[in-house]
Amino acid sequence: MEFLIIFFLISLPIFILFIFPRQPSTHIGFKSYPIVGSIPGLVKNRHRFLDWTVETLSRCPTQTAVFRRPGKQQFVMTANPANVEFMLKTKFDSFPKGERFISLLEDFLGRGIFNSDGEMWWKQRKTASYEFSTRSLRDFVMTNVTVEINTRLVPVLAAAATSGESIDLQDILERFAFDNICKLAFNVDAACLGDDGADGVEFMRAFETAATIISKRFQSVVSYSWKIKKKLDIGSEKLLRESIVTVHKFADDIVRKRIDDQARSSNKNEDLLSRFINIEEMSSPELLRDIVISFILAGRDTTSSALSWFFWLLSNHPEVENKIRQELTSIRARTGKRFGEVYGFEDLKLMNYLHAAITESLRLYPPVPVDTMSCVEDNVLPDGTFVGKAWGISYNAYAMGRMESIWGKGCDRFDPERWIDETNGGFRGENPYKFPVFHAGPRMCLGKEMAYIQMKSIVAAVLDRFVFEVPGKKERPEILLSVTLRIKGGLFVRMHERT
Numbered sequence: 001m002e003f004l005i006i007f008f009l010i011s012l013p014i015f016i017l018f019i020f021p022r023q024p025s026t027h028i029g030f031k032s033y034p035i036v037g038s039i040p041g042l043v044k045n046r047h048r049f050l051d052w053t054v055e056t057l058s059r060c061p062t063q064t065a066v067f068r069r070p071g072k073q074q075f076v077m078t079a080n081p082a083n084v085e086f087m088l089k090t091k092f093d094s095f096p097k098g099e100r101f102i103s104l105l106e107d108f109l110g111r112g113i114f115n116s117d118g119e120m121w122w123k124q125r126k127t128a129s130y131e132f133s134t135r136s137l138r139d140f141v142m143t144n145v146t147v148e149i150n151t152r153l154v155p156v157l158a159a160a161a162t163s164g165e166s167i168d169l170q171d172i173l174e175r176f177a178f179d180n181i182c183k184l185a186f187n188v189d190a191a192c193l194g195d196d197g198a199d200g201v202e203f204m205r206a207f208e209t210a211a212t213i214i215s216k217r218f219q220s221v222v223s224y225s226w227k228i229k230k231k232l233d234i235g236s237e238k239l240l241r242e243s244i245v246t247v248h249k250f251a252d253d254i255v256r257k258r259i260d261d262q263a264r265s266s267n268k269n270e271d272l273l274s275r276f277i278n279i280e281e282m283s284s285p286e287l288l289r290d291i292v293i294s295f296i297l298a299g300r301d302t303t304s305s306a307l308s309w310f311f312w313l314l315s316n317h318p319e320v321e322n323k324i325r326q327e328l329t330s331i332r333a334r335t336g337k338r339f340g341e342v343y344g345f346e347d348l349k350l351m352n353y354l355h356a357a358i359t360e361s362l363r364l365y366p367p368v369p370v371d372t373m374s375c376v377e378d379n380v381l382p383d384g385t386f387v388g389k390a391w392g393i394s395y396n397a398y399a400m401g402r403m404e405s406i407w408g409k410g411c412d413r414f415d416p417e418r419w420i421d422e423t424n425g426g427f428r429g430e431n432p433y434k435f436p437v438f439h440a441g442p443r444m445c446l447g448k449e450m451a452y453i454q455m456k457s458i459v460a461a462v463l464d465r466f467v468f469e470v471p472g473k474k475e476r477p478e479i480l481l482s483v484t485l486r487i488k489g490g491l492f493v494r495m496h497e498r499t
Contacts, residue, residue, distance in 0.1 A: 029065035030056055030077075037068030046219055049481060050369055053077060054399045062383035063403055075392040077370075079399040081406065082382040085433035087395065088441035091379060095393065097121075098374025104217045107244055108210050111287065112294030123282060124291065125442075131272050132446040137184075138345065141450050144183050145457045146342045148176060152193040153458065157466055161495040168490035169311060169468070173304040173458070178204055180454060181299025185272040186254050186292065204300075206246035211301070211483040213240040218372070219481075251292040255285055301484040302367040303451050307458060308491050309365035310358055312477060313414050315470035315493075320357055320416060325463055327353045340464055348456045352427045356419035358455050359427075359435075363407075364414060366437040367484045369398035397436050398485070406434055467496040 030038040045052035057063045057079045064078040078084065087095045096117040109115040113124040131137060153176055160167045175193040178200065182190040192200035213236045217226045229237040258273050276282050276291055314321050331350050337343065343351075372394040379387045387393055404411050407418070421428040432440035438448045445451075462468070470493050480488035 028059050028061070030067045032068040035070065037070055039069070042067075042219065049219065050396075050398045050479060053370075053396055054402050057396065057399045058403060062385070063399070063405060064381065064383055064385045066385070072388075073390050073392070074388065075394075076381075076385060076387050077394050077396055078381070078383075078385070079396050079403050079406075080381075080383050081400070081431065081434040083385070084395045084400075084436055084440070086379075086382050087373065087393065088433065088436070088439065088443065092442055094376055094379055095373040096376065097372075098376075098392075100374060100392065101372055105214060107240065108214045108247070109294055109297070110290030112290035114294045114297065115290075123279070124276075125446075127275050127279060127282070128272065128446055131275055132450070138449070138453070141184060141453050142345050142457075144180060145454055148180055148183075148193070149342055149457060149461045152176065152179070154461060154465060156193060157462065157495050158497070161466060161497045164494070166471070166492045166494050169493045170304065170308040170487050170491040173307050174204065174208075174300060175201075176458070177300040177304045177454070178296065181296055182254075184450075185295045185299065186258065187271040187273075188254055188257075200250075202246060203250040206243040206250075207296070207300075208482070210240055210243040210247055211297070212480065213237075213243070215482050247293060248289060251289045251296075252285065254292055255288045259285075297483065298445075298447060301482075301486075303454050305367040305484045305486055306358070306362055306365070306451070307455055308487050309485070310361040310455075310459070311462075311468065311493070312470060312473065312487070312491055313361050313364070314357075315468070315473040317414055320414070321463065323416075324354050324357060324459070327351060328460055328464060343457060343460050345453070348453060348460075351456055351460065352420065352425065353416060354456055354459060355427045355452065357416040358452070358459070359419050360414060360416045362437045363401040363435060364412075365485055366397040366401065368437075368439075369481070369485050370394050370396050371436075371439065395436060400434070400436070463498075465498055467498050469494045469496070 031041050032038050033040055041052070042049075056065055057077065062078075062083075063080045064076065064083060067075040067077060069075060078087075097115065098117070102111075102115050102117070105115045111120055113121060113128060116124065153172070156172060157167075172193065178192045179190050182188045182200075190200035190203075192204060216236070220226055226237060229235050230241075233241065254273070259277060262274065262277060272295065273288065273292065276288060282288075282291075328351075331337065331343070331347055332339065334350075335347055337347060372392060375387045375389060375391045375393055377389050381387060400406055402411055419428055419430075420426070432438065432444070438445035438451075470491065477491065478488040480486040
């Protein structure tokens with residue numbers, strides 16, 4: 001009986017789509033049909049969801065549209081900077097994550113910092129904010145990135161260059177970022193990029209599977225269909241449950257070991273996990289596990305996603321790669337840095353063009369392409385769009401990077417110069433509500449500086465030592481819309497030692 005109900009609910013939008021005449025292509029916003037609202041369009045475009053939203057929002061006068069759902073609670077999507085600022089800053093308290101959003105991710109992220117509201121979120125934010133503001137953390141980031149690049153990343157790429165075999169650069173970057181965040185946040189060497197990181201590799205695979213499956217809950221045609229599969233323990237929800245068991249075991253082991261270390265030693269540990277353990281109301285093993293998983297998600301998936309798309313873009317723009325290499329050569333000449341030597345923090349600060357190129361890549365391929373919230377009271381956005389109580393609302397960073405109304409003509413073009421100040425050649429930032437890749441307002445990303453340190457260090461080290469080729473580079477890789485924006489099937493490259 002349950003199968004028949006699910007089949008009927010999934011088939012109904014498709015049936016409606018063919019019964020009612022299609023609206024002309026000049027339709028503004030998400031097309032809506034009787035009974036089923038905008039669901040037929042989602043069914044038809046789910047495989048190209050982000051590009052569909054770009055097309056839809058770009059047709060709207062204020063780059064904002066209402067996605068109609070059966071019932072009274074609708075969903076608003078916007079690519080309007082004024083609306084984004086209203087949501088993330090002006091009326092911050094009116095737009096929390098909300099219980100619906102939290103429940104979708106709770107199996108995976110629990111009540112960690114990226115999946116909580118109110119007092120629970122504030123306490124985690126305050127603790128993490130203190131850690132990320134310390135100079136000792138920045139120095140530790142630089143030291144750890146330098147060691148990881150020299151002892152693991154470069155040898156792996158050099159071995160690939162010697163063998164001539166194609167390698168999945170996205171996978172390597174994810175392993176690197178995973179090792180880095182584990183060392184930084186929990187003082188654990190996962191060795192996922194080395195030969196002795198079997199547990200880390202198993203965790204990563206389970207983590208990717210869980211993230212991909214759980215993200216599909218947001219695109220379910222029938223909002224409660226995943227709950228039925230979960231209750232019956234079938235299909236993707238069964239695989240999700242099995243993957244989460246592996247994820248939780250890895251995180252639980254990290255927490256248990258750190259608690260035992262703290263109990264045996266009088267030495268004060270300064271890593272992020274130790275700070276949370278020392279806060280009484282946040283020291284439960286379950287919450288600490290959620291915190292571990294949340295920071296692994298933030299530290300691994302975002303930077304690896306950003307760099308994967310960056311290297312693909314670079315393969316299509318040799319003129320940008322040449323300018324980056326010229327900048328690196330100039331910095332070596334000014335600082336006396338030897339060829340192949342990893343750059344220090346002060347060197348990274350001089351890399352304005354590389355900073356601009358990475359930022360431009362983030363504009364076009366933001367690691368978190370869509371961020372979703374709920375509305376706790378009736379509101380009217382600055383552009384005049386009504387958002388009702390209990391409605392869902394999201395800002396679409398992927399679409400914002402492709403809006404002519406925001407970036408002008410050529411908004412689809414990869415152009416690092418748009419971030420360079422013409423008067424002094426330095427990097428020129430943008431309003432975070434126009435470029436919300438690192439979020440904005442009270443939830444602004446704490447790890448922004450750390451992310452740039454890691455990304456610039458990696459790119460500089462790779463371009464100093466290697467030439468890389470991406471087969472089929474002209475065609476954009478297929479997007480895998482997981483919790484972050486990944487390249488489906490990976491980014492396979494061939495490495496060559498640079499002479």
